[in-house]
Amino acid sequence: MPEICALTQATPFSDAERDAVYKAIHTRRDVRDQFLPDAIPDEVLNKLLNAAHHAPSVGFMQPWNFIILRAQEDRDRIWQAFSRANEEAAEMFSGDRQATYRSLKLEGIRKAPVNICVTCDRTRGxxxxxxxxxxxxxxxxxxxxxxxxLWLAARAEGIGMGWVSIFHDADLRTLLNIPKRIAIVGYLCLGYVDELYEQPELEVKGWARRTPLEDLIFEGKWQGEP
Known part of the structure; x- marks a missing residue:
């Protein structure tokens, strides 16, 4: 018989603790270019990965793996694959939209001292x-x-993170030797930053605006177009 663990009281956080959680949520940013070259100490990186590993998972299957890339030559190869896909992406927009897209600095892969490819083993469990x-x-x-x-823990540690999604899946599989059964979920860039945008960068640069929350809440049933 497995040992039955005692339950603990679900006491509310203190005001300071609660404020810290909301601060991490509301000031989290997708960092693209502002990374400092300072290395992330192993003990700090392990804290971030441990936070990720404590995420909820269906059936407690814990399907994730974390591929860590620190060597510059490895990150350069990943950047080349990104660069090819990014040029294709730019061509999908036109006019001012394309010009705005090309003006966005997307140098996190090469500038951030740590890159992490997060995968999902769909056979685990x-x-x-x-x-x-x-x-x-x-x-x-x-x-x-x-x-x-991981993102919220990084924010709490003063570490910026960017999620790079502009890749051909096959390129990452080849470069990182990822088996076919494994799903690639996220490619992340992490590094210390000394400043962050007060609002999301795409909002600051006029790409999009945050939708008012009241426009997104329905009571009882779907209330938009069927």
Whole structure:
């Protein structure tokens, strides 16, 4: 018989603790270019990864792995794959939109001292996983929760993070020797920063604005177009 652990009281956080959680959420930014060259100490990086590893996961399957890249030559190879895909992405926009896209500085891969590729092993936990019986993508959602944990922990440590999504999946698989059964969920750039945008960078630079929360809340049922 497995040992039964005692429950602990779910006491509310103190005002200071609660404020710190909300501060991390509201001041988290997607950092693209402002990274400092300072190395992230191993003990700090392990704290961030441990925060990620404590994310919720369906069926407690913990489907994530973290591929750490620190060598400049490795990051340069990843950047070359990104650069090819980024040029393709730029061509998908036109006019002022394309000019704005090209003006965005996307140098995190080469500037950030640590890159992390986060993957999801969709076979972990076996064929039938508690909680994933009717939604096969719950393992992917769990891995995204791990990334969010890592992001908020990084913010608390004064470390910026950027999520790079402009890749051909096959390029990353080849460069990082990732098996076909493994899903690539996120490619992250991490490094210390000395300043962050007060608002999301894409909002500051006129790409988009935050949608008012009241426009996104429905009561009881869907209230938009069917």
């Amino acid at each position: 076996g064929e039938v996983v508690l909680g994933r019986t009717h939604n096969r993508d719950m393992d992917l959602y769990s891995t995204v929760c791990a990334i969010q944990n």
